[in-house]
Amino acid sequence: MGCDGGTIPRRDELVRTKQKPEQDIVELKLTQNAGYSRRDADKGDEYVDLRASKFICPVVGLEMNGKYRQVFCYLRKCGCVLSERALKEVKSEVCHKCAKPFEDDDIVILNGSDDDLAVLSARMELRRAKAKSEKKSKKRAADTAEDGVKKVKFENGVGSKKSTAVNGGASTSGAPKNSEVGTATKMLLPEKARQCYSIAKDPNTSEAFKELFTSHPKAINQPKPHWITHNPLFY
Secondary structure, rough: OOOOOOOOOOHHHHHHOOOOOOOOOOOOOEEEOOOOOOOOOOOOOOOOOOOOOOOEEOOOEEEEEOOOOOEEEEEEOOEEEEEEEHHHHHHOOOOOOOOOOOOOOHEOOOOHHHHHHHHHHHHHHHHHHHHHHHHHHHHHHHHHHHHHHHHHHHOOOOOEEEEEEEEEEEEEOOOOHHHHOOOHHHHHHHHHHHHHOOOOOOOOOOOHOOOOOOOOOHHOOOOOOOOOOOOOOOO
C-alpha cells in the first residue's frame, strides 16, 4: 500500500486518527436458531438435516437456508433482519423485533433479483437527493440567521449610519450624534456602575454583605488579610 509519491506509510500513521463510521454500511442483527446445533461428524445411523440454518426469522420462524423462495429483508433504521412474509402478514409501522419505527423505503431486500436491485437503486438515489436538498436548506437557514444577528449588532453599535431628511432632501451622516456617545459604555456597564456606585453606601444592601468587601470599617481595622488573598497556610 502506497501513495502517489511512492512512499509506503507505516501502520501507526494509518491508525493515528479515529476511524469514522461508514454511513452506507448497516450492521445486520440476525436472530439465532435455537434448534441449530453444530455438527462435528455425521453418523451413519441417524438423520442429518442438511438444510438446518443458523439464523431464522424472529416472527414466523423461517430458516435462512434458501430452500424455497424465501425473501429476507433488513430495515435500514435498526438493521434487524426479517422475512418478507412477516412484513406482509403482520402489518406494522414499527420493527417486530426492536419496536423501532420505519418506513417502506427503509426495507432493503437481501440477495434480490435484478428487478429488486433496480428498485433499490432508484430509492437510494432519491434518498441521496433528498438529503442533499435538506442539507442545503439548513445551510441557507443558518446563513440567514447569521446575517440577521450581524444586522442587529450593527444597528445597536456605535457610529451606525442613519439618514435624515433636511429641506426635502436626504442626507446621510456617518458621524455619531450626541445621543450615541457612550453607547458602548452603556451596553457593557450597568446603571449603578456608571454612577460610581459603592456597596458601602447602598442603603438597600445588608450589613452582612457589606462586611465582605474592604470598604467596610471592620475590614480596614482587621489585622488578618482579605478573605480572597488569605493564605491557606496562615494561622
